[in-house]
Amino acid sequence: MSELVIEKVWKEYGDQIVLEDVSLTVASRAFVALVGPSGCGKSTFLRMLLGQERPTRGTILLDGQALPQEPGPDRGVVFQRYSVFPHLTVLGNVLLGRELSASRYKAKLFGTARRNAIDEARRLIAEVGLSGAEGKYPAQLSGGMQQRLALAQALIMKPKVLLLDEPFGALDPGIRAEIHTLMKRLWHETQMTVVMVTHDMREAFTLATRVVAFERKRDRPEEKERYGATITKDISIWPPRLAGAPSVFSPDRDGPVISLGLRRDDPASSPSGEKP
Structure with a gap:
C-alpha cells in the first residue's frame, strides 16, 4: 500500500506563508498531477512529501505513519534537471x-x-x-x-511513492510523447503511487487519475506574505484510469502490457479510492 494523507498542512518561511491549510488524500496507486501558477508552492509541497522540507503545521502520513525526518527509499524522485x-x-x-x-x-x-x-x-x-x-x-x-x-x-x-518535479518540461515534444508512453506503462506495471508537478495541462490530463490545482486566493502584492496558496480544484479524470487495467470506457493504447521484470498489481481497485 502507498496511501498519502495530508492534513491541514502549512508551510512558512519566516513571515512569508507559502502554503496554507492544505488537506489531501492520495489513495494507493493513484497518479496525481499538481498544477498551478509559478511560485504557488507546488514544488515546496513535493519537497515536503519527499522529506526535504518539514511542514510548519499539520501532518503528512504515508500508510498511516508519519513521514521520516529525511528522504528515504520509500519515496523516489525525478527532477527536471537530470539527477544522474x-x-x-x-x-x-x-x-x-x-x-x-x-x-x-x-x-x-x-x-x-x-x-x-x-x-x-x-x-x-x-x-x-x-x-x-x-x-x-x-x-x-x-x-x-x-x-x-x-x-x-x-x-x-521500488519506492512506494514516485515524485516527479516537472520531469519532462525540458524535452522536445516527440521525446516527451515517448516518455509519457513509458510513464503510463511503468505506472500500470508497478505498485507505486505517483505525484507529479507540471505546468503542462495537457500532460496533467493525459497521465493523471486526478488533477489538483494550487492557487493563491489572495494574490495582491500586499497580501503575498500574509496568505499562502491552497488547493482550489480537485478534478477526478473521467472515465476513471485504473492502475493495472485499461479503462472500460476508453481502452488506453499505452496501458498495461507484459512486464520484463516489474511486478503487476491486482486491477480490481480504483486508484482514486472511489467507485466509478
Whole structure:
C-alpha cells in the first residue's frame, strides 16, 4: 500500500506563508498531477512529501505513519534537471541505489548479491528502453535517454511513492510523447503511487487519475506574505484510469502490457479510492 494523507498542512518561511491549510488524500496507486501558477508552492509541497522540507503545521502520513525526518527509499524522485552521476555509466547509476542500501559506507556489493543486483539493474534498464547503453556515460546520452536513466535510478529501489518535479518540461515534444508512453506503462506495471508537478495541462490530463490545482486566493502584492496558496480544484479524470487495467470506457493504447521484470498489481481497485 502507498496511501498519502495530508492534513491541514502549512508551510512558512519566516513571515512569508507559502502554503496554507492544505488537506489531501492520495489513495494507493493513484497518479496525481499538481498544477498551478509559478511560485504557488507546488514544488515546496513535493519537497515536503519527499522529506526535504518539514511542514510548519499539520501532518503528512504515508500508510498511516508519519513521514521520516529525511528522504528515504520509500519515496523516489525525478527532477527536471537530470539527477544522474556524470562519472558513472548507465549501469553504475542504476546499480548505485542497491549498493548504497546494502553497504552505506563502502557502496559495494560482492559475490552473489552483486550478480543479482546487476541482473535486476539490467532488466530495469531494458524496461526504460536503454538496453545496449549500459556502458555509456550520461554525457553520451540524449536528454530523453538521461531522463529514462533518472526514472530507472528511482525505480530500482521500488519506492512506494514516485515524485516527479516537472520531469519532462525540458524535452522536445516527440521525446516527451515517448516518455509519457513509458510513464503510463511503468505506472500500470508497478505498485507505486505517483505525484507529479507540471505546468503542462495537457500532460496533467493525459497521465493523471486526478488533477489538483494550487492557487493563491489572495494574490495582491500586499497580501503575498500574509496568505499562502491552497488547493482550489480537485478534478477526478473521467472515465476513471485504473492502475493495472485499461479503462472500460476508453481502452488506453499505452496501458498495461507484459512486464520484463516489474511486478503487476491486482486491477480490481480504483486508484482514486472511489467507485466509478
